[in-house]
Amino acid sequence: MYVTLRDRPGHDGPKRPRIAVRRVSGTVVLLGTVSLLTDVSSEMVASVLPLYLTAVVGLSPIAYGFLDGIYQGVSALVRVAGGYAADRGQRPKWVAAAGYGASALSRLAMLPAAGFAAITAVITADRLGKGLRTAPRDALIAAASQPDVLGRAFGVHRTLDTTGAAIGPLVAFALLAAVPGSYDSVFVVSFAFAVAGVAVLVLFVPDLPTAAGTARAGLRRVIAEVAGRNLRRPLLAAALLGLLTIGDGFLYLSLQDRDAFAARYFPLLYVGTNVAYLTLAVPLGRLADRVGRGRVLVAGHLALLGSYLVGALPGGGVGLTLIVLLLLGTFYAATDGVLAALVSRLVVAGARGSGIAAAQTMVVLARFGASVLFGLLWSVQGPRQALLLFAALLAGAVPVAAWLLRGIDRPAAPTPTEAVPNGVPT
DSSP states (O other): OOBOOOOOTTOOSOOOOOBOOOEEEHHHHHHHHHHHHHHHHHHHHHHHHHHIIIIISOOOHHHHHHHHHHHHHTTHHHHHHHHHHHHHHSOHHHHHHHHHHHHHHHHHHTTTOOSHHHHHHHHHHHHHHHHHHHHHHHHHHHHTSOGGGHHHHHHHHHHHHHHHHHHHHHHHHHHHHHSTTOHHHHHHHHHHHHHHHHHHHHHHSOOOOTTTTSOOOOHHHHHHHHHSHHHHHHHHHHHHHHTTOOOHHHHHHHHHHHOHHHHHTHHHHHHHHHHHHHHHHHHHHHHHHHHOHHHHHHHHHHHHHHHHHHHTOSOOOHHHHHHHHHHHHHHHHHHHHHHHHHHHTSSOGGGHHHHHHHHHHHHHHHHHHHHHHHHHHHHHHOHHHHHHHHHHHHHHHHHHHHHHTTTSOOOOOOOTTOOOTTEEEO
16 A cells, blocks of 8 residues: 655645655565474474484584585475476465475474484475475465565564574473473473474465566476576575585584583573564565665674674674574674575566565575584594685675676666555564
8 A cells, every 4th residue: 555645725835746655565564474384393403403403313514414414405306396386387385385284293203203214304394395385485475475575474474483593492491391301291382383384375365476466487497597697606606505504503513612611501592593584574674675785684694704704703602602593693683585586577577476586596405515514524634624625715705796796786766656565664
């Protein structure tokens, strides 16, 4: 809805300019609610998984690095397929629902999983579900939003998403505090939250066509868009930066290795990162709309670099741990939704899901390699030296990524004649 202020009847002066009340679509808020419930579920498991795998199952750093790589990267196997299926079938909601459902079932499958192979299979199923749902969901957000508020729309969604990610570790911490060592209770309660998220998606979210009423893009057109020059530089930048982005679990384990506070309150480290993320997601989304999404994306990796350097300090303490969590949350707020917002406007509407999926695939494949490499370095040199090496490499990669993304997007001009249906002000 847009409000227009005009002079009173009979006044000969000039008309006052229109004042646009920018709104975020109700569909975005509903999808954010789905993500909130799902992230309560997934972060309950993720916040205890590093300790569970290393302390209870007894995995070595190399084995944990492989599993963390699976957690980071296996979703790449189906991301492009999920995005293409949403574009081709024009039913993105149901493609996303299949992915959310698969992840929900994996929560229960953790109960009987005991050995390395079984846990690997369960984590793979969960991440495949995430890969299937992410691009269709982000394509729905883009389809429901106007270009000039796209960064804000993704910021609102990520804020709700990350609210769930902050609640999840708190629930897991409370369950383990009430019944120490009761990881099964964490898996069961997380399943209940996941089912609630699927219910909201199926019952309330509209199934918007990602092409916004235009013709569907054929396979050749989709391939041409994904492999075209518009996406070439952002995909290279995303891959380069992703190759130097380690999983949160490794960073938290390195804090635990030096710091009694981090060791005692390990699940709450995820809460600190997610609180910083949800606080900054909307402001940084707005900033990306104004100054350019590529610039904010690169700046986010400078925050990641800072988290590596502070995490590698030989001394710890509450203050330094909180600084690491703040920097890591800033990194996610500046990159997660911003990358999808950047890519979604570089391809035609009919290939939007596939374009977003291609960028996300590059990131998760690169992060898979980063996790495996970091696990090897940890085993050989220890966490501090591994963090310093990654920090040095990332410091060299950031200027290259900035050059690749230079001028890749322009801040969208306001379009006061267009309106977003079912909007809610932010």
